[in-house]
Amino acid sequence: xxxDNHELDxxxxxxxxxxxxxxxxxxxGHLAACPHCRAELLAFQQVSDELALAVPQVAPPxxxxxxxxxxxxxxxxxxxxxxRVLGWxxxxxxxxxxxxxxxxxxxxxxxxxxxxxxxxxLKNQTLPQVVALQxxxxxxxxxxxxxxxxxxxxxxxxxxxxxxxxxxxxxxLWLIQDGRRTSGGVFSVSEKGYGTIPVVSGQPFDVxxxxxxxxxxxxxxxGPTGDKVMGGDL
Amino acid sequence: MDYNKLDxxxxxxxxxxxxxxxxxxxxxxxxxxxxxxxxxxxxxxxxADEITQDAFVRLWENAAAFRPELGKLTxxxxxxTRNRAIDVFRRRKIRPEGHAISWEDALPxxxxxxxxxxxxxxxxxxxxxxxRAVAQLPDEQRSALALAYFRGYAHQQIADTLGExxxxxxxxxxxxxxxxxxxxxxxxxxxxx
Numbered sequence: 001x002x003x004d005n006h007e008l009d010x011x012x013x014x015x016x017x018x019x020x021x022x023x024x025x026x027x028x029g030h031l032a033a034c035p036h037c038r039a040e041l042l043a044f045q046q047v048s049d050e051l052a053l054a055v056p057q058v059a060p061p062x063x064x065x066x067x068x069x070x071x072x073x074x075x076x077x078x079x080x081x082x083x084r085v086l087g088w089x090x091x092x093x094x095x096x097x098x099x100x101x102x103x104x105x106x107x108x109x110x111x112x113x114x115x116x117x118x119x120x121x122l123k124n125q126t127l128p129q130v131v132a133l134q135x136x137x138x139x140x141x142x143x144x145x146x147x148x149x150x151x152x153x154x155x156x157x158x159x160x161x162x163x164x165x166x167x168x169x170x171x172x173l174w175l176i177q178d179g180r181r182t183s184g185g186v187f188s189v190s191e192k193g194y195g196t197i198p199v200v201s202g203q204p205f206d207v208x209x210x211x212x213x214x215x216x217x218x219x220x221x222x223g224p225t226g227d228k229v230m231g232g233d234l
Numbered sequence: 235m236d237y238n239k240l241d242x243x244x245x246x247x248x249x250x251x252x253x254x255x256x257x258x259x260x261x262x263x264x265x266x267x268x269x270x271x272x273x274x275x276x277x278x279x280x281x282a283d284e285i286t287q288d289a290f291v292r293l294w295e296n297a298a299a300f301r302p303e304l305g306k307l308t309x310x311x312x313x314x315t316r317n318r319a320i321d322v323f324r325r326r327k328i329r330p331e332g333h334a335i336s337w338e339d340a341l342p343x344x345x346x347x348x349x350x351x352x353x354x355x356x357x358x359x360x361x362x363x364x365x366r367a368v369a370q371l372p373d374e375q376r377s378a379l380a381l382a383y384f385r386g387y388a389h390q391q392i393a394d395t396l397g398e399x400x401x402x403x404x405x406x407x408x409x410x411x412x413x414x415x416x417x418x419x420x421x422x423x424x425x426x427x
Contacts (some may be wrong), residue, residue, distance in 0.1 A: 012411030013389065013404065018382035020389055034387055047414045049305070051383050052312035053357075053364040056338040058285055059277070060269035068287050072255050074295045129326050167296045168313050218314060219321045222388065 006030070006037050021181065021223030028214075028225060043128055068187070091162060099190050106158060106196040113147055133211065133232035135161065142193070142230055146211055152204040157211075158196040162189045165215060165218035172216040174224055175201060175208045184211065186220040208234050241353060243302045250297035257294055263353060264308060265290070268315050274335060275319035275384050285322070289315050308357065320386035335384045337368045337376055367417040375410035378403055 007030045014020045014027045037141055135142030144159035157173055165171070165188065173184035184203075189195035200210075210233045215226035237245065248256035268289050271283035288335045289311050293300070300310065343394040368376060381392045 009404040009408055012415075013382070016236045016379075016382045017386060017405060018388050018392065023389075043415055044411055047411055047418060049309045049313070050360065050364045050418065051368075051379075051414075052267070052308070052316065054337045055267075055274040056336065058270045058273045058282075061263050061283065064269075064286060065258070065265070066284050067283075068261060068290050069254060069258060071291055072257060107334060142394070151271065163265065166299055166301075168310065168317075176321045217317050219317050222302045223279065223369055 006034065006040075008037065008040060011037060011041050012044050012047075015041060015227065017217070017221065019225075020128065022179075024223050025181070026224050032035065032227065053079070095130075099192055099194075103190070103192070103194055106131045106194060109196060110145075110147065110156065110158055113149070116149075117120045128233075129205075131211070131232050131234055133213070134228050135160070135230050136228050138227055139163070144213075144230055144232075146199075146232065146234075148205045148234075150167070152206060153201050155199045155205060156190045156196060157184070157187075157199055159189065159194070159213070159230065161193045162195065162213075163193060164189055164191055168218050169215055169226070170218050170220065171195065171213050171229065172220045173199065175196070175199075175205070176210040176212060177208045181224055182208075183220055183222075186218075205234060208233055213223070242307045246293075246297050246300050246302070246307065249294060250300075252367060254294075257290065260293070260307070261290055263357075264311055267308060267357075268311050271312050271315045272319045273288055275316065281319075281322055285315055285318050288318065308360075316383075319385075323385065335380045338365055363418065363421050367414050367421070370417060371410050371413060375406045375413075378406040379410045382407055 007014075007027045010019060010027050012024055014024065019027065023202050027037075028071045031041060129148040131146040131148070133144035133146060133214035140160060142159065144157065146155060146157050148155040159171075162171065170188050172186045174181040175184045176182075184199045184201070185197045187197040210231060212224070212228050212231040214224040214228050215222070237248070237253075237255050240248075240256070240259070242260065242263075245256040245260050249260065265286060269282055269286045272285040273279070276282060276285070292314060293307075293311065300307070368379075371379070377396060378392055381387045381395055385391075387395065389400060389403050389407070392398075392407070393400045396403065
């Protein structure tokens with residue numbers, strides 16, 4: 001229900017994540033442009049955050065702490081001569097190599113996919129579809145491509161320039177058909193803003209008119225609830 | 235250094251420097267809360283074990299990125315625990331009647347094991363405040379709120395589960411949250427005053 005051009009009645013349920021998809025989308029769109037509703041939402045979000053304190057208390061088994069500490073206790077590092085040459089014993093160097101490796105893997109994955117498309121193109125004269133994605137006003141420097149495989153049911157999303165999110169949030173891809181959003185998967189990006197995920201659809205991608213990416217709680221949402229950061233028409 | 239005397243923010247900074255003793259203290263402080271959230275949602279001790287461990291491992295691995303000015307550690311821990319547990323609940327397709335969900339009415343005992351008394355008392359006060367607030371809600375609002383919070387259900391699913399009209403469920407959720415907001419706000423003002 002809209003009250004004086006605001007969405008005040010729906011904000012409590014939005015904070016709980018219990019709005020149906022259409023309402024959640026409408027509220028998300030309104031919030032992007034309404035500081036008053038954003039402030040109201042923050043107040044209800046604080047209520048929602050505190051609700052965990054009202055659960056019946058159950059003590060974890062004592063052995064659980066030992067299991068946790070065994071998982072996190074640092075082990076003495078054993079580095080090969082190759083790792084020492086690469087500076088692997090330094091955390092920063094490991095991060096750089098990890099980012100470089102991730103980027104290389106993504107490039108190789110896309111290259112392989114494109115090679116595979118090329119092979120199929122030559123074999124079946126079927127062209128792959130490569131859709132360019134653009135960042136929104138929140139992410140003007142972000143870019144991406146969505147490559148749809150020759151079978152029409154599988155594809156790969158590659159994004160660049162998105163900000164890494166905190167641990168409680170992930171990006172979520174949405175496939176949009178007649179206004180309905182179907183999740184295409186959740187993903188995170190590297191420190192340099194690079195990310196890629198394979199996308200498999202239960203129906204051919206040509207039934208969808210567009211794709212969008214939003215910020216959602218880690219693990220994803222049933223429908224979009226966060227800010228849209230990228231999109232493109234199929 | 236006696237880690238037990240340190241506040242959460244200091245301990246998180248030490249966790250970010252791979253001080254496992256700091257994580258051990260935070261675990262002692264909040265594992266009961268985290269485990270309780272997981273058990274309330276999923277009602278399976280082995281899964282609750284795994285979710286609790288994962289929550290603290292994520293804290294161990296991401297403490298450097300934690301920004302206390304954006305929220306309390308308890309909010310961060312219970313948030314990722316709730317999301318993960320609801321995700322498991324959905325994947326398992328557990329029937330709604332599979333186990334009962336409820337709010338705790340009893341007030342927490344303010345007991346100290348000799349660690350950081352200030353932090354324990356603060357948590358106990360917050361728990362008591364929220365439980366008093368939830369206890370003031372009518373039963374039908376508490377039930378609808380529990381399905382939204384512990385199940386992650388949308389309005390229509392709550393209406394189907396309770397056998398109530400959609401509009402009634404929407405109203406109950408809205409009124410419950412508005413009343414909780416008012417009660418918590420007035421309690422905060424009383425404490426501040």
